[in-house]
Amino acid sequence: xxxxxxxxxxxxxxxxxxxxxxxxxxxxxxxxxxxxxxxxxxxxxxxxxxxxxxxxxxxxxxxxxxxxxxxxxxxxxxxxxxxxxxxxxxxxxxxxxxxxxxxxxxxxxxxxxxxxxxxxxxxxxxxxxxxxxxxxxxxxxxxxxxxxxxx
Amino acid sequence: xxxxxxxxxxxxxxxxxxxxxxxxxxxxxxxxxxxxxxxxxxxxxxxxxxxxxxxxxxxxxxxxxxxxxxxxxxxxxxxxxxxxxxxxxxxxxxxxxxxxxxxxxxxxxxxxxxxxxxxxxxxxxx
Numbered sequence: 001x002x003x004x005x006x007x008x009x010x011x012x013x014x015x016x017x018x019x020x021x022x023x024x025x026x027x028x029x030x031x032x033x034x035x036x037x038x039x040x041x042x043x044x045x046x047x048x049x050x051x052x053x054x055x056x057x058x059x060x061x062x063x064x065x066x067x068x069x070x071x072x073x074x075x076x077x078x079x080x081x082x083x084x085x086x087x088x089x090x091x092x093x094x095x096x097x098x099x100x101x102x103x104x105x106x107x108x109x110x111x112x113x114x115x116x117x118x119x120x121x122x123x124x125x126x127x128x129x130x131x132x133x134x135x136x137x138x139x140x141x142x143x144x145x146x147x148x149x150x151x
Numbered sequence: 152x153x154x155x156x157x158x159x160x161x162x163x164x165x166x167x168x169x170x171x172x173x174x175x176x177x178x179x180x181x182x183x184x185x186x187x188x189x190x191x192x193x194x195x196x197x198x199x200x201x202x203x204x205x206x207x208x209x210x211x212x213x214x215x216x217x218x219x220x221x222x223x224x225x226x227x228x229x230x231x232x233x234x235x236x237x238x239x240x241x242x243x244x245x246x247x248x249x250x251x252x253x254x255x256x257x258x259x260x261x262x263x264x265x266x267x268x269x270x271x272x273x274x275x276x277x
Contacts, residue, residue, distance in 0.1 A: 016260065019260055020168075020259075020260035069164065072164050072167065072168050073164070073167050073171075074171055083163075084163065084164070087162055087163050087164045088164045090162065090164075091162040091164040091165050094162070094238050094259075095238050095259045095260055097238065098237075098238025098239060098240060098258065098259065099238075099240075102240040102241070109241055110241045110243045110244060111239070111241065112209075113209055113238065113239070115161070115209070115211065
């Protein structure tokens with residue numbers, strides 16, 4: 001069940017990144033360079049309740065968030081503030097969550113979303129945070145992104 | 152000449168994306184107003200007339216459902232079309248918003264084509 005869910009989350013995230021933030025993401029190649037989280041990393045989570053309850057999240061590098069925001073704001077990464085970069089990844093996760101929950105659920109399901117939350121943590125803190133949770137790594141335009149599920 | 156459009160969303164990214172997409176769609180615009188929640192939107196609508204409102208549902212202070220109900224109860228605001236732009240894809244939520252008085256419901260992410268179709272549908276005579 002968790003393996004199916006994480007696979008759905010990966011596919012949905014790749015679709016949303018491409019369609020909304022114009023960024024290409026892929027799973028790391030088997031035997032390739034391991035994905036190393038940034039230090040610091042931003043842990044973004046969104047919880048939901050209703051027909052289905054739980055939460056999903058992503059660990060992103062500030063550089064990836066800044067690039068995503070630059071694409072969404074049509075500016076350069078250097079012009080993007082931390083607030084804009086953080087708002088952009090929260091909005092991305094919000095969209096990912098909507099697609100993820102309705103990918104397998106009938107559209108009759110009613111689910112309430114909480115506002116996404118973000119915290120900046122060290123690499124070790126990020127690793128501890130996701131430890132034991134179903135997770136999958138992506139490489140997005142050369143930046144690490146770790147997806148995880150808490151339901 | 153051009154349309155006056157209000158975008159209501161607690162995410163600056165979402166508001167910027169919609170504003171940019173409206174411009175990319177080649178829609179003639181006079182002014183784009185932004186509000187972070189339903190309360191701010193209603194305050195703005197007391198001072199400014201707009202042709203169309205794009206609004207999210209989940210927002211702090213006042214959500215989209217409550218904002219639409221307030222607009223539909225106000226003589227001066229009830230004729231302004233409201234288009235919901237949300238991540239929520241449930242049929243029940245869509246029905247609930249329609250009952251509250253919204254004209255259309257789009258799910259994020261939206262495209263310039265989606266916006267152009269909607270704006271042309273509701274603003275042809277504006």
